[in-house]
């Protein structure tokens with residue numbers, strides 16, 4: 001399978017998860033990572049809704065598109081929402097969504113963030129295969145990312 005992992009990361013956590021995904025998936029699949037960047041670039045003190053995405057990934061040629069970002073304010077982060085709004089002609093692809101979050105329970109923003117992301121795709125008739133939440137508090141992100149990557153591998157094996 002040709003897999004594209006599109007992610008946004010403010011403080012490098014989601015990036016580290018995407019890199020672990022790539023390492024694990026690459027044994028059996030062709031994997032490309034694409035990091036979304038914003039203009040202006042966000043720091044934790046200048047996040048706002050008025051921004052542009054610097055460059056969009058080309059989805060053509062990929063069977064599976066995995067999209068992930070951090071939970072912000074009990075919802076999805078703005079760059080990922082904007083990217084999903086801009087997705088076009090993806091009815092033939094299968095999407096998998098993931099978020100990373102600081103709090104220990106997925107109901108502390110993770111579930112809502114993933115629903116917000118899924119809703120945008122469903123309105124475009126894009127299939128969401130599965131959604132994953134990586135909680136960081138009391139957990140080792142690397143181990144959690146490996147577990148999620150194994151889950152994803154089992155989903156796309158066929």
Ligand SMILES: Cc1cc2nc3c(=O)[nH]c(=O)nc-3n(C[C@H](O)[C@H](O)[C@H](O)COP(=O)(O)O)c2cc1C
Pocket residue numbers: 008009010011012013014015044047069070071072073074075100101102103104108109136
């Ligand atoms: C503006 C902002 C809002 C956040 N809101 C939440 C939240 O509602 N729930 C939560 O668990 N973590 C929240 N976090 C923490 C991030 O989701 C978490 O640290 C994430 O793993 C960071 O990923 P990143 O390094 O890829 O940006 C927030 C972080 C920021 C910067």
